Amino acid sequence: MKQRSIIEPFRIKSVEPIRMTTREERECFLVEAGYNPFLLRAEDVLIDLLTDSGTGAMSADQWSGVMRGDESYAGGRSYYRLLDTVRDIFGFRYMLPTHQGRAAERILFSTTCKSGDVIPNNTHFDTTRANIEYVGAKAVDLPAPEGLRPSEVHPFKGNMDVAALEALIHDAGADRVPLVMLTITNNSGGGQPVSMANVKAVRGVCSRYGIPLYIDACRFAENCWFIREREEGYAGKAPRDIARELFSYADGCTMSAKKDGLVNIGGFLAGNDEKLATQESRLLILTEGFTTYGGLAGRDLEAMAAGLEEVLHEDYLQYRIASTGYLGRHLTEAGVPIVQPPGGHAIYIDAAAMLPHIPPRQFPGQALVAQLYLEGGIRTVEIGSVMFGTTDAQTGEATTAAMELVRLAIPRRVYTQSHIDYVHEVVGDVYARRDEIFGMRMVWQQPPLRHFTARFEPLKERARA
Ligand SMILES: *Cc1c(COP(=O)(O)O)cnc(C)c1O
Numbered sequence: 001m002k003q004r005s006i007i008e009p010f011r012i013k014s015v016e017p018i019r020m021t022t023r024e025e026r027e028c029f030l031v032e033a034g035y036n037p038f039l040l041r042a043e044d045v046l047i048d049l050l051t052d053s054g055t056g057a058m059s060a061d062q063w064s065g066v067m068r069g070d071e072s073y074a075g076g077r078s079y080y081r082l083l084d085t086v087r088d089i090f091g092f093r094y095m096l097p098t099h100q101g102r103a104a105e106r107i108l109f110s111t112t113c114k115s116g117d118v119i120p121n122n123t124h125f126d127t128t129r130a131n132i133e134y135v136g137a138k139a140v141d142l143p144a145p146e147g148l149r150p151s152e153v154h155p156f157k158g159n160m161d162v163a164a165l166e167a168l169i170h171d172a173g174a175d176r177v178p179l180v181m182l183t184i185t186n187n188s189g190g191g192q193p194v195s196m197a198n199v200k201a202v203r204g205v206c207s208r209y210g211i212p213l214y215i216d217a218c219r220f221a222e223n224c225w226f227i228r229e230r231e232e233g234y235a236g237k238a239p240r241d242i243a244r245e246l247f248s249y250a251d252g253c254t255m256s257a258k259k260d261g262l263v264n265i266g267g268f269l270a271g272n273d274e275k276l277a278t279q280e281s282r283l284l285i286l287t288e289g290f291t292t293y294g295g296l297a298g299r300d301l302e303a304m305a306a307g308l309e310e311v312l313h314e315d316y317l318q319y320r321i322a323s324t325g326y327l328g329r330h331l332t333e334a335g336v337p338i339v340q341p342p343g344g345h346a347i348y349i350d351a352a353a354m355l356p357h358i359p360p361r362q363f364p365g366q367a368l369v370a371q372l373y374l375e376g377g378i379r380t381v382e383i384g385s386v387m388f389g390t391t392d393a394q395t396g397e398a399t400t401a402a403m404e405l406v407r408l409a410i411p412r413r414v415y416t417q418s419h420i421d422y423v424h425e426v427v428g429d430v431y432a433r434r435d436e437i438f439g440m441r442m443v444w445q446q447p448p449l450r451h452f453t454a455r456f457e458p459l460k461e462r463a464r465a
Contacts, residue, residue, distance in 0.1 A: 006318060006319055006322040006323075007319070008319055008323075008413070008416065008417075009313075009315040009316055009318075009319050010059070010413060013060060018045075018046055018047070019043060019044075019046070020046055020377065021044055021046070021377055023374060023375075025044070026044070026373060026374050026377060027374065029041070029044045030370060030373060030374065034443070034444070034454070034455025034456055035366065035370050035440060035455070035456035035457070035458065036451075036452075036453070036454055036455060036456060037050055037369055037373065037379045037380065037381060038050070038381075038451070038452050038453070039453070039455075040373070040379060044377075045373075045377060045378075045379040046376065046377030046378065047376070047377065047378045047379070047415065047419055047422065047423055048379045048411070049346075049378060049379060049380050049407075049408040049409050049410065049411075049423070050379045050380065050381050050409065051381065051409050051411075052259060052345045052346065052409040052410055052411050052412060053256065053258045053259060053409075054100075054258035054263070054264045054265055055258075055264075055411035055412075055414065056258075056262050056263075056264070056411050056412030056413055056414060057411075057412065057413040057414050058262065058263065058264070058303060058307070059262075059306070059307075059310055059413075061306050061310070062262065062263070062302075062303040062306045062307055062310070063303075065078075065299065065302035065303050065305070065306045066299040066302065066303055067299070068299075068302055069297060069298035069299025069300070069301065069302040069303075070298045070302075071297060071298040071299070072298065073290060073293070074290055074292050075292055076292055076293065076298045076301070077298075078298040078299070078301040078302040078305070079097070079292040079293060079298070079301055081301070081302060081305045082095070082097065082268075082301045082302075082304055082305040083095050084305075085305040085308050085309065086268060086270055086308070089240060089243055089244065089247075089308060089312070090217070090243070090244075090247045090253060090270055091244055091247050091248055092247070092252060092253065092270035092271055092272055093271075093272050093274075093277075094270060094271055094272065094273075094274065094277035095268050095269070095270045096268060096269045096270070096277070096280055096281060096284050096291060096294055097266070097267070097268050097292075097293060097294030097295070097296055097301060097304075098266075098267045098268055098269060098284070098288055098294045098295060098296075099265060099266070099267065099288060099294065099295035099296055100256055100257075100258060100265060100266065100267045101127065101216075101218060101254055101255060101256025101257075101258070101267045102127040102128075102131060102256075102267075103267060103287075103288055103294075103295065104254040104255065104256075104267050104268060104269035105127060105128050105131040105254050106131050106134075107269055107280050107283045107284055107288075108179075108214065108252075108254055108269055108280070109131050109132050109134075109135050109137065110135055110283060111276060111279045111280050111283060112178045112179055112276070113132065113135050113137040113178050113179075114135065114136065114137065114178075115135070115136030115137065116136065116137070116138075116176060117136075117137040117138070117176050117177065117178050118137065118138045118140055118168065118172045118176055118177050119132050119137055119138070119139050119140065119177070119178070119179060119180075119181060120140045120141075120142050120160075120165055120168055120169075120177065120180050120181070121139065121140070121141060121142070121160075121180075121181040121182065121183055121216070122141070122142060122143050122144075122147070122158060122159065122160040122181075122182055122183055122186050122194060123141045123143050123147070123158075123183060123186050123187070124139045124141055124181070124183070125183060125187050125216065125218075126387060126388075126449060126451075127449070128181070128183075128216060128254075130448045130449055133448065134448075137178075140168060142160050142161045142164045142165055142168065143158075143159070143160065143161060143186070144156075144157070144159040144160060144161045144198075145161065146159075147159065147186065147192060148402055148403065150337070150338075150339045150340070150348075150350045150353065150403060150405075151337065151339075151340055151350070151353070152340065153340045153341050154341075155193075155195070155226075155230040155231070155341075156192070156193055156194060156195035156198060156226075156230070156231075157186070157192035157193075157339075157341075158183070158184065158185050158186030158191075158192035158193050158194040158223075159186075159194050159195060159198040160182060160194070160198060160202055162198070162201045162202060162205060165180065165202060165205050166205050169205065169209050169211070174209040174210065174211060177209070177211050178211070178212075179211060179212045179213070179214050179251075180202060180205075180206050180211055180212070180213050180214070181213075181214045181215070181216055182194055182198075182199060182202055182213065182214075182215050182216065182250075183215075183216040183218070184199075184215060184216065184217060184218075184219060184220055184223035184246075185219045185222055185223045185226070185343060185344050185345070187218065187219070187345075191219075191324075191339075191342075191343020191344050191345050191346045191348065191407075192339075192343050193222070193223045193226035193227065193230070193343075193344065194223060195227065195230075195231050196227050196231055196234065196242070196245065196246060197231070199215075199246055199249050199250075200249055202249075203249040203250070212251035212252065212273075213249065213250045213251055214250060214251060214252045214253060214254065214271075215246070215247065215250045215252075215253040215254075216253070216254050217247075217253040217254065217255045217260075218255065218256045218258075218259040218260060219259050219260050219344055219345055220243055220246070220247075220253075220255075220260055221239060221243065221260045221311040221312050221317060222260060222317070222320065222321065222344030222345060223246075223344070224239045224242040224243045224246065224312075224317075225239055225317040225318075225320075225321050225344070226321070226344065227242050227246075228242055229321070238312075238314075239312045239314065239317055240312045243312065251271055251272055251273065252269070252270055252271025252272065252273070253269075253270050253271070254267070254268075254269055255267050255268050255269075255270070257304045257307065257308070259345070260307075260308075260311045261304050261307045261308055261311070262306075262307030262308075262310055262311050262412060262413075263300065263303045263304050263307045265296070265300060266296055266300050266301070266303075266304045268294070268304075320344070320412065321344055323410065323417070323420065324342050324343065324344060324345065324346065324347065324410055325341075325342045326417070326420060327342070327347050327408065327410070327420050327423060327424060328340075328341070328342030328347045329342075330420075330421075330424040331347060331349070331424055331427055331428075334424065334427070334428040334431060335431065336349060336354065336427055336428070336431050337349065337350040337353035337354050338350060339405065345409055345410060346407045346408055346409040346410060347407075347408045347410075348383065348405040348406065348407050348408075349368065349405065349406040349408070349427070350403070350404070350405060351364040351365040351367075351368045351382075351384065351404045351405060351406050352364055352384075352403065352404035354368065354431065354434055355367065355368065355434055355437055357435070357462055357463070358437070358438070358439040358463065359439070359463050360384070360385045360389075360400035360401070360404055361385070361398055361400060362438075362439025362440060362441070362459060362463055363382065363384070363385055363386055363404075363439060363440045363442070363456070364384070364404050364439060365382035365383065365384040365385070365386065365404045365405060365406045366382045366384075366386050366440045366456055367437055367438065367439050367440050367458070368380075368382075368406045368430070368437070369381065369382050369406055370440070370456075370458065371430045371437055372406075372426060372427065372430060375426050375429055375430050376422070376423075376425075376426030376429075378408075378423060378426055378427075380406050380407060380408050380409075381406070381407050381409070381451075382404075382405075382406055382407075382451065383401075383403075383405040383406070383407050384400075384401045384403060384404035384405055384406075385398075385399075385400040385401045385404060386442070386450070386451045386454060387401065387451040388401035388402075389401055390447065391442070391445065408423065408427075438458055438459045438460065438461065438462065439458075439459045439462075439463060440456040440457065440458055440459060441456060441457050441458075441459055442454050442455070442456055443455050443456060443457050
């Protein structure tokens, strides 16, 4: 029997209009924004693939949870619902709600890390790296080598290089490595999953040196679905059971619920160490809020608890991963070079391969981002030398990133298949005239996280070799 389409496992109850603009209008908007998509107004965007963070649609159940939210200052019912949910799915004893993932990161790193420490990760997310560097520690990326080869198909390109981890701990000394992190899925490395075998192997190294393992759990459900689809021994297993096993190898996690929590705001920090949880809660109270709300409203906690349940539904995960794969397949058929295989939450166009005439110092990813907006009102983001490169304030000397990618992040439960068809048509049209695209010059920047506010100008000629 022919396989039927995997459909959106929901119907639409409330709609939000989106507005088409003219090319002339978009040219003006882009100049005003300094060619930085973060500085565009969202209403001037037709299809917004800037991020999958906090941009998802909540379910009817979550919205009714918003009304049920208990707004007590201390000990609210919604807090206990979230605590029970986190304990059940993740298996950690202590949970501190935070307003989003980076607050959990800041609290974790300020309590566990000091100047001179080294924190390895498969690939640090930008806020994770920034929060580690803010306390004077060093953030080191140890992706498995296949993760750095965009066109290579491998089932678990998000894995950590376990031998490199062991070497790093050996060189730095275990006492300078307060924790090891694993980001699932590996966002900056292409939205690629980490295998259960890799989590276990990393756990093994951590145990040998007595170092705690923390998971950056933002897209844990998507990662668990990939394990079910691709790893021996997990076919047909419930995503929830896979999640339970995965987190049983860890000592704690940071979570941005704006991703696989299916909410617009929220996060948490969880772990098993009582003494550490006490120290962390002191900092939480100082800057976020009391331990039973952590800077969120009770209704946010309620929606988060419901979202963490819904994200593990099999029909949701099947649709989610299939719809990202659908975009990837169409772009590949059009000849557009993307990171293979498609990740969970996003498609990453390999801008270095698509625009080989633009050198990294002229930001090929940023140039492509501008073209996708001009051509079809689609907002995307550069993940390359704008995000990860640096410019020395004194010498003007610039460093560039290992890869020049453009991310098309898919918000959860927001766009239909015809929206996605429109996206691959626009990308295909830009691809057809790729030889006419010039690079960009960064005219203003403010580190750290310069990509949020940097301003650019398009170059008027090709780089000289
Ligand atoms: C989004 C994200 C974070 C930070 O979470 P915020 O909610 O944006 O603060 C950390 N790690 C990864 C992998 C992420 O995708």
